Amino acid sequence: MTAELAAAPSQHVAHRGRGITLILLAALFFGTSGVLGKPAMQAGLSPEQVAAIRIGLSAIVLLALVAVFRPKLLKVTKNEWPLLLAYGSLGVAGVQLMYFLSAGRIPVGIAILLEFTSPVLIALWVRFVRRVRLPRAMWAGIALAMTGLVLVAQVWEGLSLDVLGLLAGLGAAVCSAGYFLLGERGVADRDPLGMVTWGMTIGAVLVCAVSPPWTIPWGILDAPATFGPWEPPVWSLLIGLVLIGTVLAYATGMTALRHLPASVASVVGLVEPLIASAAAWLLLGEALSWVQAVGAVVLLTGAYIVQLNSNVVQTDSTLLEAP
DSSP states (O other): OOSOOSOOOOOSOOOHHHHHHHHHHHHHHHHTHHHHHHHHHHTTOOHHHHHHHHHHHHHHHHHHHHHHHOGGGGOOOGGGHHHHHHIIIIIIIIHHHHHHHHHTTSOHHHHHHHHTTHHHHHHHHHHHTSOOOOOHHHHHHHHHHHHHHHHHHTTTTTOOOOHHHHHHHHHHHHHHHHHHHHHHHHTTTSOHHHHHHHHHHHHHHHHHHHSOGGGSOGGGGGSBOOBTTBOOBHHHHHHHHHIIIIIIHHHHHHHHTTTSOHHHHHHHGGGHHHHHHHHHHHHHOOOOOHHHHHHHHHHHHHHHHHHHTGGGSOOSHHHHOOO
16 A cells, blocks of 8 residues: 555544444445436446546536535544545546456456455455454455355356456555555545545546546437336436445545444445345346355355454554554
8 A cells, every 4th residue: 555554643532333333334335326327327327428427527516515614524634635635546546447448358347356355455465464464254254255245246156367457457456455444544534525525536537537527428328227116317327326326425435434444344245246136137137047046145244254353453553562
């Protein structure tokens, strides 16, 4: 990582139950992204263009709201810029672009699996960089969660690994781990809303550099999109993607990191593929097979085991400070 990630002393009171609730809400909001974005792509927008609209408009919404109601959150000291730049680059732009590059070259199920290996990377970071010894039960929970994710994604179907696609998928995992670790470090000193606002703005600049706004076929936004039994215009789905799948998702996710360590939040967030799969089944007709249903149970069991053992991974500076 490009920033110091040892947790700083916190002046707020952490509530584990509140953190679990917030991270589950974040998973719910993030889980809507696929069912809102896929119809827009089927209507003619590229994944990169959907990402540029999603992050760009989200940055505008957040900047406007914060500037009007809480302008003090936009103040940034010189020492805070490195962390914000890293968070915007990895946690926002990096995750989006790496995942799209991966999904374009290898099966989507494998791309999702690679991205959601981030809890393993976080556990390794906490263990070997922060020098915090994780209990065996937490490792078992992570193993169960990853096994369940393999079953949900059914990665053995259509396996065809392109080297660049594989590396991009692993890059998405690194960026996803950065989202949790950098976010955990950032909200120790900054308000979560300010962290998200600047991260989204930085991410928007980077993503729009890859897919400039003037290259987007804006006329497609008025076209009808297939969304369950309805045919709403593409622009309405993109608005939902911006407000629900991005603004609310990132805001609740960052706030959750004030109450949970990154190693726990990232594994609890593994319920996101389950939420996305259920939404796709209801609205896009993409039903889960029995193997995927079994995987869902295994995944949730692993996440629950991690929650039960999360008390040994605290975010105070005494425990997490490397010797």
